Amino acid sequence: MYEKALANGSKIFAVAPMIDWTDTHCRFLHRQLSAHALLYTEMIVADAIIHGQRDRLLGYHAEEHPLALQLGGSDPAKLAEAVRIAADYGYDEINLNVGCPSDRVQSGTFGACLMREPQTVARCVEAMNAVAAVPVTVKCRIGVDDQDPKTVLPDFIDQVVSAGAQAIWIHARKAWLQGLSPKENRDIPPLDYSLAYRIKQDHPDVFIGINGGITDLDQADDHLKHMDGVMIGRAAYHNTSILADVDSRIYGETAVEPDWLGVRDKMMAYAENYVAKGGRLNHVTRHMVGLFQGLPGARRFRQILSSDATRPGAGPEVIAAAFAAINFENSPETVAV
Known part of the structure:
Protein backbone atom coordinates (compact mmCIF):
# COMPACT_ATOMS: atom_id res chain seq x y z
CA MET A 1 0.00 0.00 0.00
CA TYR A 2 2.60 2.56 1.04
CA GLU A 3 5.19 1.47 -1.51
CA LYS A 4 2.55 1.67 -4.24
CA ALA A 5 1.49 5.13 -3.10
CA LEU A 6 5.07 6.38 -3.23
CA ALA A 7 5.73 4.75 -6.59
CA ASN A 8 2.75 6.25 -8.39
CA GLY A 9 2.45 9.50 -6.46
CA SER A 10 -0.98 8.70 -5.07
CA LYS A 11 -2.05 9.92 -1.66
CA ILE A 12 -3.59 8.20 1.35
CA PHE A 13 -6.38 9.52 3.54
CA ALA A 14 -6.77 7.95 6.97
CA VAL A 15 -9.15 8.24 9.90
CA ALA A 16 -7.02 8.47 13.04
CA PRO A 17 -7.08 5.83 15.77
CA MET A 18 -9.08 7.22 18.69
CA ILE A 19 -9.50 5.43 22.00
CA ASP A 20 -13.17 4.74 22.87
CA TRP A 21 -14.27 5.95 19.43
CA THR A 22 -12.86 4.01 16.48
CA ASP A 23 -14.21 0.61 17.45
CA THR A 24 -15.56 -1.86 14.91
CA HIS A 25 -19.02 -0.26 14.83
CA CYS A 26 -17.56 3.17 14.12
CA ARG A 27 -15.33 1.79 11.39
CA PHE A 28 -18.22 -0.06 9.71
CA LEU A 29 -20.09 3.25 9.50
CA HIS A 30 -17.05 5.07 8.13
CA ARG A 31 -16.61 2.42 5.48
CA GLN A 32 -20.13 3.04 4.20
CA LEU A 33 -19.07 6.60 3.38
CA SER A 34 -15.64 5.93 1.87
CA ALA A 35 -14.48 2.79 0.10
CA HIS A 36 -10.81 3.81 0.15
CA ALA A 37 -10.05 5.65 3.41
CA LEU A 38 -7.54 3.82 5.57
CA LEU A 39 -9.20 3.02 8.91
CA TYR A 40 -7.46 2.37 12.23
CA THR A 41 -8.46 0.46 15.32
CA GLU A 42 -8.30 2.01 18.72
CA MET A 43 -4.91 1.49 20.32
CA ILE A 44 -4.79 -2.03 21.76
CA VAL A 45 -2.09 -2.84 24.30
CA ALA A 46 0.12 -5.81 23.40
CA ASP A 47 -0.38 -7.39 26.84
CA ALA A 48 -4.16 -7.32 26.34
CA ILE A 49 -3.85 -9.21 23.07
CA ILE A 50 -1.51 -11.78 24.59
CA HIS A 51 -3.58 -12.41 27.72
CA GLY A 52 -7.08 -11.11 26.90
CA GLN A 53 -10.11 -12.02 24.83
CA ARG A 54 -8.60 -11.95 21.39
CA ASP A 55 -11.75 -12.19 19.31
CA ARG A 56 -13.34 -9.32 21.22
CA LEU A 57 -10.22 -7.18 20.88
CA LEU A 58 -9.22 -8.04 17.33
CA GLY A 59 -12.41 -9.10 15.59
CA TYR A 60 -13.99 -6.84 12.97
CA HIS A 61 -16.34 -6.85 9.99
CA ALA A 62 -14.89 -7.90 6.65
CA GLU A 63 -16.07 -4.66 5.01
CA GLU A 64 -13.71 -2.58 7.14
CA HIS A 65 -10.64 -3.14 4.90
CA PRO A 66 -8.26 -1.44 4.37
CA LEU A 67 -7.76 -1.61 8.11
CA ALA A 68 -4.75 -1.03 10.34
CA LEU A 69 -4.25 -2.38 13.84
CA GLN A 70 -2.65 0.08 16.24
CA LEU A 71 -0.64 -1.46 19.06
CA GLY A 72 0.59 0.02 22.32
CA GLY A 73 3.67 -1.26 24.07
CA SER A 74 7.41 -0.88 24.53
CA ASP A 75 8.59 -4.48 24.93
CA PRO A 76 9.83 -5.79 21.56
CA ALA A 77 9.12 -9.42 22.44
CA LYS A 78 5.55 -8.72 23.57
CA LEU A 79 4.83 -6.57 20.54
CA ALA A 80 6.18 -9.30 18.26
CA GLU A 81 3.92 -11.84 19.99
CA ALA A 82 0.92 -9.53 19.56
CA VAL A 83 1.75 -9.21 15.86
CA ARG A 84 1.92 -13.00 15.53
CA ILE A 85 -1.49 -13.36 17.15
CA ALA A 86 -3.01 -10.59 15.05
CA ALA A 87 -1.76 -12.21 11.84
CA ASP A 88 -4.69 -14.62 11.92
CA TYR A 89 -7.11 -11.69 11.78
CA GLY A 90 -5.85 -10.31 8.47
CA TYR A 91 -5.10 -6.68 9.17
CA ASP A 92 -3.56 -4.64 6.35
CA GLU A 93 -1.05 -2.81 8.55
CA ILE A 94 0.37 -2.86 12.07
CA ASN A 95 0.97 0.56 13.61
CA LEU A 96 2.92 1.36 16.78
CA ASN A 97 1.55 4.15 18.96
CA VAL A 98 4.23 6.67 19.95
CA GLY A 99 1.85 9.57 20.45
CA CYS A 100 -0.78 8.90 23.12
CA PRO A 101 -0.20 11.15 26.19
CA SER A 102 -2.65 9.58 28.66
CA ASP A 103 -1.59 8.80 32.23
CA ARG A 104 -2.41 5.12 31.72
CA VAL A 105 -0.09 4.93 28.74
CA GLN A 106 2.67 6.78 30.56
CA SER A 107 2.45 4.39 33.51
CA GLY A 108 3.02 1.56 31.05
CA THR A 109 6.03 3.37 29.57
CA PHE A 110 4.68 3.56 26.05
CA GLY A 111 2.80 6.00 23.87
CA ALA A 112 4.18 9.53 23.61
CA CYS A 113 6.82 9.01 26.31
CA LEU A 114 8.63 6.76 23.82
CA MET A 115 9.61 9.92 21.93
CA ARG A 116 12.39 10.03 24.53
CA GLU A 117 13.52 6.52 23.59
CA PRO A 118 14.01 6.26 19.83
CA GLN A 119 16.32 3.27 20.24
CA THR A 120 13.57 1.39 22.09
CA VAL A 121 11.10 2.25 19.34
CA ALA A 122 13.59 1.06 16.73
CA ARG A 123 13.98 -2.28 18.52
CA CYS A 124 10.20 -2.63 18.71
CA VAL A 125 9.85 -1.94 14.98
CA GLU A 126 12.58 -4.46 14.17
CA ALA A 127 10.90 -7.13 16.30
CA MET A 128 7.47 -6.46 14.80
CA ASN A 129 8.87 -6.47 11.26
CA ALA A 130 10.53 -9.82 11.86
CA VAL A 131 7.15 -11.53 12.24
CA ALA A 132 4.80 -9.27 10.27
CA ALA A 133 3.53 -10.07 6.80
CA VAL A 134 2.12 -6.54 6.36
CA PRO A 135 3.64 -3.05 6.69
CA VAL A 136 4.79 -1.98 10.16
CA THR A 137 4.32 1.76 10.69
CA VAL A 138 4.68 4.32 13.47
CA LYS A 139 2.44 7.20 14.59
CA CYS A 140 4.35 9.76 16.64
CA ARG A 141 4.39 13.28 18.03
CA ILE A 142 7.05 15.87 17.16
CA GLY A 143 8.39 15.65 20.71
CA VAL A 144 7.41 15.76 24.38
CA ASP A 145 7.80 18.25 27.22
CA ASP A 146 11.02 20.28 26.94
CA GLN A 147 12.40 18.45 23.92
CA ASP A 148 13.36 20.57 20.92
CA PRO A 149 11.36 19.01 18.06
CA LYS A 150 13.71 20.39 15.42
CA THR A 151 16.47 18.27 16.96
CA VAL A 152 14.53 15.35 18.37
CA LEU A 153 12.17 14.52 15.51
CA PRO A 154 14.74 14.15 12.70
CA ASP A 155 16.84 11.79 14.85
CA PHE A 156 13.74 9.83 15.88
CA ILE A 157 12.60 9.45 12.27
CA ASP A 158 16.08 8.39 11.12
CA GLN A 159 16.29 5.62 13.71
CA VAL A 160 12.77 4.33 13.18
CA VAL A 161 13.04 4.32 9.40
CA SER A 162 16.39 2.57 9.60
CA ALA A 163 14.70 -0.08 11.76
CA GLY A 164 12.25 -0.79 8.94
CA ALA A 165 9.17 1.35 9.54
CA GLN A 166 7.43 1.56 6.17
CA ALA A 167 5.46 4.70 6.98
CA ILE A 168 5.45 7.44 9.60
CA TRP A 169 2.35 9.37 10.61
CA ILE A 170 3.33 12.59 12.39
CA HIS A 171 0.93 14.30 14.79
CA ALA A 172 2.42 17.74 14.29
CA ARG A 173 2.37 18.97 17.86
CA LYS A 174 4.24 18.18 21.06
CA ALA A 175 2.73 16.24 23.91
CA TRP A 176 3.14 17.75 27.37
CA LEU A 177 3.18 14.74 29.66
CA GLN A 178 3.25 16.85 32.81
CA GLY A 179 0.67 19.57 33.35
CA LEU A 180 -1.76 18.91 30.49
CA SER A 181 -4.57 16.39 30.23
CA PRO A 182 -4.92 14.15 27.16
CA LYS A 183 -7.74 16.43 25.97
CA GLU A 184 -5.60 19.54 26.40
CA ASN A 185 -2.77 17.81 24.55
CA ARG A 186 -4.99 17.70 21.47
CA ASP A 187 -5.38 21.49 21.39
CA ILE A 188 -2.95 23.50 23.49
CA PRO A 189 0.56 22.64 22.23
CA PRO A 190 1.05 24.60 19.00
CA LEU A 191 1.04 22.82 15.68
CA ASP A 192 4.22 22.81 13.59
CA TYR A 193 3.24 21.63 10.15
CA SER A 194 6.37 23.13 8.61
CA LEU A 195 8.55 20.75 10.61
CA ALA A 196 6.59 17.78 9.29
CA TYR A 197 7.01 19.16 5.78
CA ARG A 198 10.77 19.37 6.28
CA ILE A 199 10.88 15.78 7.49
CA LYS A 200 9.17 14.74 4.27
CA GLN A 201 11.64 16.76 2.20
CA ASP A 202 14.50 15.00 3.97
CA HIS A 203 12.94 11.56 3.33
CA PRO A 204 11.56 11.64 -0.23
CA ASP A 205 11.58 7.83 -0.44
CA VAL A 206 9.69 7.27 2.83
CA PHE A 207 5.93 7.61 3.20
CA ILE A 208 5.29 10.46 5.64
CA GLY A 209 1.74 11.40 6.60
CA ILE A 210 0.47 14.28 8.72
CA ASN A 211 -2.11 14.48 11.51
CA GLY A 212 -3.29 17.08 14.01
CA GLY A 213 -5.70 20.00 13.81
CA ILE A 214 -7.01 19.13 10.34
CA THR A 215 -10.74 19.79 10.21
CA ASP A 216 -11.87 19.49 6.58
CA LEU A 217 -10.92 18.22 3.15
CA ASP A 218 -9.79 21.63 1.93
CA GLN A 219 -7.10 21.59 4.60
CA ALA A 220 -6.34 17.99 3.73
CA ASP A 221 -5.78 18.97 0.09
CA ASP A 222 -3.38 21.71 1.17
CA HIS A 223 -1.33 19.29 3.29
CA LEU A 224 -1.22 16.74 0.49
CA LYS A 225 0.75 19.24 -1.60
CA HIS A 226 3.61 18.57 0.83
CA MET A 227 2.90 15.16 2.39
CA ASP A 228 2.13 11.63 1.24
CA GLY A 229 -0.90 11.19 3.44
CA VAL A 230 -3.30 13.05 5.67
CA MET A 231 -5.04 11.73 8.78
CA ILE A 232 -8.14 13.31 10.33
CA GLY A 233 -9.42 12.35 13.77
CA ARG A 234 -12.04 14.24 15.75
CA ALA A 235 -13.36 16.21 12.77
CA ALA A 236 -14.16 12.98 10.94
CA TYR A 237 -15.94 11.66 14.02
CA HIS A 238 -17.95 14.75 14.95
CA ASN A 239 -18.80 15.68 11.34
CA THR A 240 -18.84 12.21 9.84
CA SER A 241 -20.44 13.24 6.55
CA ILE A 242 -17.16 14.75 5.33
CA LEU A 243 -16.01 11.17 4.69
CA ALA A 244 -18.56 10.91 1.87
CA ASP A 245 -16.35 13.18 -0.26
CA VAL A 246 -13.04 11.42 0.41
CA ASP A 247 -13.16 9.03 -2.52
CA SER A 248 -13.70 11.82 -5.06
CA ARG A 249 -11.55 14.52 -3.45
CA ILE A 250 -8.57 12.40 -2.42
CA TYR A 251 -8.75 9.27 -4.57
CA GLY A 252 -9.98 10.82 -7.82
CA GLU A 253 -13.17 8.84 -8.24
CA THR A 254 -16.15 10.36 -10.01
CA ALA A 255 -18.11 12.50 -7.57
CA VAL A 256 -21.55 11.09 -6.83
CA GLU A 257 -24.19 12.13 -4.35
CA PRO A 258 -24.18 9.89 -1.28
CA ASP A 259 -26.96 7.33 -1.09
Whole structure:
Protein backbone atom coordinates (compact mmCIF):
# COMPACT_ATOMS: atom_id res chain seq x y z
CA MET A 1 0.00 0.00 0.00
CA TYR A 2 2.60 2.56 1.04
CA GLU A 3 5.19 1.47 -1.51
CA LYS A 4 2.55 1.67 -4.24
CA ALA A 5 1.49 5.13 -3.10
CA LEU A 6 5.07 6.38 -3.23
CA ALA A 7 5.73 4.75 -6.59
CA ASN A 8 2.75 6.25 -8.39
CA GLY A 9 2.45 9.50 -6.46
CA SER A 10 -0.98 8.70 -5.07
CA LYS A 11 -2.05 9.92 -1.66
CA ILE A 12 -3.59 8.20 1.35
CA PHE A 13 -6.38 9.52 3.54
CA ALA A 14 -6.77 7.95 6.97
CA VAL A 15 -9.15 8.24 9.90
CA ALA A 16 -7.02 8.47 13.04
CA PRO A 17 -7.08 5.83 15.77
CA MET A 18 -9.08 7.22 18.69
CA ILE A 19 -9.50 5.43 22.00
CA ASP A 20 -13.17 4.74 22.87
CA TRP A 21 -14.27 5.95 19.43
CA THR A 22 -12.86 4.01 16.48
CA ASP A 23 -14.21 0.61 17.45
CA THR A 24 -15.56 -1.86 14.91
CA HIS A 25 -19.02 -0.26 14.83
CA CYS A 26 -17.56 3.17 14.12
CA ARG A 27 -15.33 1.79 11.39
CA PHE A 28 -18.22 -0.06 9.71
CA LEU A 29 -20.09 3.25 9.50
CA HIS A 30 -17.05 5.07 8.13
CA ARG A 31 -16.61 2.42 5.48
CA GLN A 32 -20.13 3.04 4.20
CA LEU A 33 -19.07 6.60 3.38
CA SER A 34 -15.64 5.93 1.87
CA ALA A 35 -14.48 2.79 0.10
CA HIS A 36 -10.81 3.81 0.15
CA ALA A 37 -10.05 5.65 3.41
CA LEU A 38 -7.54 3.82 5.57
CA LEU A 39 -9.20 3.02 8.91
CA TYR A 40 -7.46 2.37 12.23
CA THR A 41 -8.46 0.46 15.32
CA GLU A 42 -8.30 2.01 18.72
CA MET A 43 -4.91 1.49 20.32
CA ILE A 44 -4.79 -2.03 21.76
CA VAL A 45 -2.09 -2.84 24.30
CA ALA A 46 0.12 -5.81 23.40
CA ASP A 47 -0.38 -7.39 26.84
CA ALA A 48 -4.16 -7.32 26.34
CA ILE A 49 -3.85 -9.21 23.07
CA ILE A 50 -1.51 -11.78 24.59
CA HIS A 51 -3.58 -12.41 27.72
CA GLY A 52 -7.08 -11.11 26.90
CA GLN A 53 -10.11 -12.02 24.83
CA ARG A 54 -8.60 -11.95 21.39
CA ASP A 55 -11.75 -12.19 19.31
CA ARG A 56 -13.34 -9.32 21.22
CA LEU A 57 -10.22 -7.18 20.88
CA LEU A 58 -9.22 -8.04 17.33
CA GLY A 59 -12.41 -9.10 15.59
CA TYR A 60 -13.99 -6.84 12.97
CA HIS A 61 -16.34 -6.85 9.99
CA ALA A 62 -14.89 -7.90 6.65
CA GLU A 63 -16.07 -4.66 5.01
CA GLU A 64 -13.71 -2.58 7.14
CA HIS A 65 -10.64 -3.14 4.90
CA PRO A 66 -8.26 -1.44 4.37
CA LEU A 67 -7.76 -1.61 8.11
CA ALA A 68 -4.75 -1.03 10.34
CA LEU A 69 -4.25 -2.38 13.84
CA GLN A 70 -2.65 0.08 16.24
CA LEU A 71 -0.64 -1.46 19.06
CA GLY A 72 0.59 0.02 22.32
CA GLY A 73 3.67 -1.26 24.07
CA SER A 74 7.41 -0.88 24.53
CA ASP A 75 8.59 -4.48 24.93
CA PRO A 76 9.83 -5.79 21.56
CA ALA A 77 9.12 -9.42 22.44
CA LYS A 78 5.55 -8.72 23.57
CA LEU A 79 4.83 -6.57 20.54
CA ALA A 80 6.18 -9.30 18.26
CA GLU A 81 3.92 -11.84 19.99
CA ALA A 82 0.92 -9.53 19.56
CA VAL A 83 1.75 -9.21 15.86
CA ARG A 84 1.92 -13.00 15.53
CA ILE A 85 -1.49 -13.36 17.15
CA ALA A 86 -3.01 -10.59 15.05
CA ALA A 87 -1.76 -12.21 11.84
CA ASP A 88 -4.69 -14.62 11.92
CA TYR A 89 -7.11 -11.69 11.78
CA GLY A 90 -5.85 -10.31 8.47
CA TYR A 91 -5.10 -6.68 9.17
CA ASP A 92 -3.56 -4.64 6.35
CA GLU A 93 -1.05 -2.81 8.55
CA ILE A 94 0.37 -2.86 12.07
CA ASN A 95 0.97 0.56 13.61
CA LEU A 96 2.92 1.36 16.78
CA ASN A 97 1.55 4.15 18.96
CA VAL A 98 4.23 6.67 19.95
CA GLY A 99 1.85 9.57 20.45
CA CYS A 100 -0.78 8.90 23.12
CA PRO A 101 -0.20 11.15 26.19
CA SER A 102 -2.65 9.58 28.66
CA ASP A 103 -1.59 8.80 32.23
CA ARG A 104 -2.41 5.12 31.72
CA VAL A 105 -0.09 4.93 28.74
CA GLN A 106 2.67 6.78 30.56
CA SER A 107 2.45 4.39 33.51
CA GLY A 108 3.02 1.56 31.05
CA THR A 109 6.03 3.37 29.57
CA PHE A 110 4.68 3.56 26.05
CA GLY A 111 2.80 6.00 23.87
CA ALA A 112 4.18 9.53 23.61
CA CYS A 113 6.82 9.01 26.31
CA LEU A 114 8.63 6.76 23.82
CA MET A 115 9.61 9.92 21.93
CA ARG A 116 12.39 10.03 24.53
CA GLU A 117 13.52 6.52 23.59
CA PRO A 118 14.01 6.26 19.83
CA GLN A 119 16.32 3.27 20.24
CA THR A 120 13.57 1.39 22.09
CA VAL A 121 11.10 2.25 19.34
CA ALA A 122 13.59 1.06 16.73
CA ARG A 123 13.98 -2.28 18.52
CA CYS A 124 10.20 -2.63 18.71
CA VAL A 125 9.85 -1.94 14.98
CA GLU A 126 12.58 -4.46 14.17
CA ALA A 127 10.90 -7.13 16.30
CA MET A 128 7.47 -6.46 14.80
CA ASN A 129 8.87 -6.47 11.26
CA ALA A 130 10.53 -9.82 11.86
CA VAL A 131 7.15 -11.53 12.24
CA ALA A 132 4.80 -9.27 10.27
CA ALA A 133 3.53 -10.07 6.80
CA VAL A 134 2.12 -6.54 6.36
CA PRO A 135 3.64 -3.05 6.69
CA VAL A 136 4.79 -1.98 10.16
CA THR A 137 4.32 1.76 10.69
CA VAL A 138 4.68 4.32 13.47
CA LYS A 139 2.44 7.20 14.59
CA CYS A 140 4.35 9.76 16.64
CA ARG A 141 4.39 13.28 18.03
CA ILE A 142 7.05 15.87 17.16
CA GLY A 143 8.39 15.65 20.71
CA VAL A 144 7.41 15.76 24.38
CA ASP A 145 7.80 18.25 27.22
CA ASP A 146 11.02 20.28 26.94
CA GLN A 147 12.40 18.45 23.92
CA ASP A 148 13.36 20.57 20.92
CA PRO A 149 11.36 19.01 18.06
CA LYS A 150 13.71 20.39 15.42
CA THR A 151 16.47 18.27 16.96
CA VAL A 152 14.53 15.35 18.37
CA LEU A 153 12.17 14.52 15.51
CA PRO A 154 14.74 14.15 12.70
CA ASP A 155 16.84 11.79 14.85
CA PHE A 156 13.74 9.83 15.88
CA ILE A 157 12.60 9.45 12.27
CA ASP A 158 16.08 8.39 11.12
CA GLN A 159 16.29 5.62 13.71
CA VAL A 160 12.77 4.33 13.18
CA VAL A 161 13.04 4.32 9.40
CA SER A 162 16.39 2.57 9.60
CA ALA A 163 14.70 -0.08 11.76
CA GLY A 164 12.25 -0.79 8.94
CA ALA A 165 9.17 1.35 9.54
CA GLN A 166 7.43 1.56 6.17
CA ALA A 167 5.46 4.70 6.98
CA ILE A 168 5.45 7.44 9.60
CA TRP A 169 2.35 9.37 10.61
CA ILE A 170 3.33 12.59 12.39
CA HIS A 171 0.93 14.30 14.79
CA ALA A 172 2.42 17.74 14.29
CA ARG A 173 2.37 18.97 17.86
CA LYS A 174 4.24 18.18 21.06
CA ALA A 175 2.73 16.24 23.91
CA TRP A 176 3.14 17.75 27.37
CA LEU A 177 3.18 14.74 29.66
CA GLN A 178 3.25 16.85 32.81
CA GLY A 179 0.67 19.57 33.35
CA LEU A 180 -1.76 18.91 30.49
CA SER A 181 -4.57 16.39 30.23
CA PRO A 182 -4.92 14.15 27.16
CA LYS A 183 -7.74 16.43 25.97
CA GLU A 184 -5.60 19.54 26.40
CA ASN A 185 -2.77 17.81 24.55
CA ARG A 186 -4.99 17.70 21.47
CA ASP A 187 -5.38 21.49 21.39
CA ILE A 188 -2.95 23.50 23.49
CA PRO A 189 0.56 22.64 22.23
CA PRO A 190 1.05 24.60 19.00
CA LEU A 191 1.04 22.82 15.68
CA ASP A 192 4.22 22.81 13.59
CA TYR A 193 3.24 21.63 10.15
CA SER A 194 6.37 23.13 8.61
CA LEU A 195 8.55 20.75 10.61
CA ALA A 196 6.59 17.78 9.29
CA TYR A 197 7.01 19.16 5.78
CA ARG A 198 10.77 19.37 6.28
CA ILE A 199 10.88 15.78 7.49
CA LYS A 200 9.17 14.74 4.27
CA GLN A 201 11.64 16.76 2.20
CA ASP A 202 14.50 15.00 3.97
CA HIS A 203 12.94 11.56 3.33
CA PRO A 204 11.56 11.64 -0.23
CA ASP A 205 11.58 7.83 -0.44
CA VAL A 206 9.69 7.27 2.83
CA PHE A 207 5.93 7.61 3.20
CA ILE A 208 5.29 10.46 5.64
CA GLY A 209 1.74 11.40 6.60
CA ILE A 210 0.47 14.28 8.72
CA ASN A 211 -2.11 14.48 11.51
CA GLY A 212 -3.29 17.08 14.01
CA GLY A 213 -5.70 20.00 13.81
CA ILE A 214 -7.01 19.13 10.34
CA THR A 215 -10.74 19.79 10.21
CA ASP A 216 -11.87 19.49 6.58
CA LEU A 217 -10.92 18.22 3.15
CA ASP A 218 -9.79 21.63 1.93
CA GLN A 219 -7.10 21.59 4.60
CA ALA A 220 -6.34 17.99 3.73
CA ASP A 221 -5.78 18.97 0.09
CA ASP A 222 -3.38 21.71 1.17
CA HIS A 223 -1.33 19.29 3.29
CA LEU A 224 -1.22 16.74 0.49
CA LYS A 225 0.75 19.24 -1.60
CA HIS A 226 3.61 18.57 0.83
CA MET A 227 2.90 15.16 2.39
CA ASP A 228 2.13 11.63 1.24
CA GLY A 229 -0.90 11.19 3.44
CA VAL A 230 -3.30 13.05 5.67
CA MET A 231 -5.04 11.73 8.78
CA ILE A 232 -8.14 13.31 10.33
CA GLY A 233 -9.42 12.35 13.77
CA ARG A 234 -12.04 14.24 15.75
CA ALA A 235 -13.36 16.21 12.77
CA ALA A 236 -14.16 12.98 10.94
CA TYR A 237 -15.94 11.66 14.02
CA HIS A 238 -17.95 14.75 14.95
CA ASN A 239 -18.80 15.68 11.34
CA THR A 240 -18.84 12.21 9.84
CA SER A 241 -20.44 13.24 6.55
CA ILE A 242 -17.16 14.75 5.33
CA LEU A 243 -16.01 11.17 4.69
CA ALA A 244 -18.56 10.91 1.87
CA ASP A 245 -16.35 13.18 -0.26
CA VAL A 246 -13.04 11.42 0.41
CA ASP A 247 -13.16 9.03 -2.52
CA SER A 248 -13.70 11.82 -5.06
CA ARG A 249 -11.55 14.52 -3.45
CA ILE A 250 -8.57 12.40 -2.42
CA TYR A 251 -8.75 9.27 -4.57
CA GLY A 252 -9.98 10.82 -7.82
CA GLU A 253 -13.17 8.84 -8.24
CA THR A 254 -16.15 10.36 -10.01
CA ALA A 255 -18.11 12.50 -7.57
CA VAL A 256 -21.55 11.09 -6.83
CA GLU A 257 -24.19 12.13 -4.35
CA PRO A 258 -24.18 9.89 -1.28
CA ASP A 259 -26.96 7.33 -1.09
CA TRP A 260 -27.97 8.23 2.44
CA LEU A 261 -30.91 5.85 2.50
CA GLY A 262 -28.55 3.11 1.39
CA VAL A 263 -26.34 4.01 4.35
CA ARG A 264 -29.42 3.89 6.57
CA ASP A 265 -30.35 0.43 5.35
CA LYS A 266 -26.81 -0.91 5.78
CA MET A 267 -26.60 0.42 9.32
CA MET A 268 -30.05 -0.97 10.17
CA ALA A 269 -29.08 -4.42 8.93
CA TYR A 270 -25.77 -4.23 10.77
CA ALA A 271 -27.47 -3.11 14.00
CA GLU A 272 -30.15 -5.80 13.71
CA ASN A 273 -27.47 -8.48 13.46
CA TYR A 274 -25.53 -7.02 16.39
CA VAL A 275 -28.59 -6.74 18.63
CA ALA A 276 -29.65 -10.29 17.74
CA LYS A 277 -26.30 -11.47 19.11
CA GLY A 278 -26.94 -9.73 22.43
CA GLY A 279 -25.45 -6.30 21.72
CA ARG A 280 -27.02 -2.97 22.63
CA LEU A 281 -28.21 -0.67 19.85
CA ASN A 282 -26.52 2.41 21.30
CA HIS A 283 -23.13 0.73 20.91
CA VAL A 284 -23.70 1.24 17.18
CA THR A 285 -25.73 4.44 17.07
CA ARG A 286 -23.43 6.48 19.32
CA HIS A 287 -21.04 6.71 16.40
CA MET A 288 -23.73 8.02 14.03
CA VAL A 289 -24.64 11.26 15.81
CA GLY A 290 -21.99 13.18 13.82
CA LEU A 291 -23.86 12.64 10.56
CA PHE A 292 -25.76 15.55 8.96
CA GLN A 293 -24.18 18.41 10.90
CA GLY A 294 -25.88 21.62 9.80
CA LEU A 295 -28.79 20.01 7.94
CA PRO A 296 -32.39 20.75 8.95
CA GLY A 297 -33.45 18.01 11.33
CA ALA A 298 -29.93 17.15 12.49
CA ARG A 299 -30.68 18.10 16.08
CA ARG A 300 -33.72 15.80 16.17
CA PHE A 301 -31.64 13.09 14.46
CA ARG A 302 -29.11 13.29 17.30
CA GLN A 303 -31.82 13.33 19.97
CA ILE A 304 -33.42 10.16 18.65
CA LEU A 305 -30.14 8.29 18.43
CA SER A 306 -28.97 9.48 21.84
CA SER A 307 -32.17 8.80 23.77
CA ASP A 308 -34.26 6.16 22.04
CA ALA A 309 -31.32 3.87 21.26
CA THR A 310 -30.59 3.40 24.97
CA ARG A 311 -34.07 2.09 25.82
CA PRO A 312 -34.46 -1.61 26.62
CA GLY A 313 -35.34 -3.59 23.53
CA ALA A 314 -34.36 -0.80 21.12
CA GLY A 315 -33.76 -2.06 17.61
CA PRO A 316 -32.94 -0.79 14.12
CA GLU A 317 -36.27 1.01 13.84
CA VAL A 318 -34.63 3.77 15.89
CA ILE A 319 -32.17 4.35 13.05
CA ALA A 320 -35.06 4.59 10.58
CA ALA A 321 -36.82 7.14 12.79
CA ALA A 322 -33.65 9.21 13.12
CA PHE A 323 -33.11 9.34 9.34
CA ALA A 324 -36.75 10.31 8.87
CA ALA A 325 -36.08 13.43 10.92
CA ILE A 326 -33.64 14.80 8.36
CA ASN A 327 -35.02 17.29 5.84
CA PHE A 328 -32.78 16.52 2.88
CA GLU A 329 -32.25 19.42 0.51
CA ASN A 330 -32.60 17.43 -2.71
CA SER A 331 -34.24 14.09 -3.49
CA PRO A 332 -34.83 11.74 -0.57
CA GLU A 333 -32.89 8.96 -2.25
CA THR A 334 -29.45 10.37 -2.94
CA VAL A 335 -28.52 13.76 -1.59
CA ALA A 336 -25.28 15.54 -0.92
CA VAL A 337 -24.57 17.04 2.44
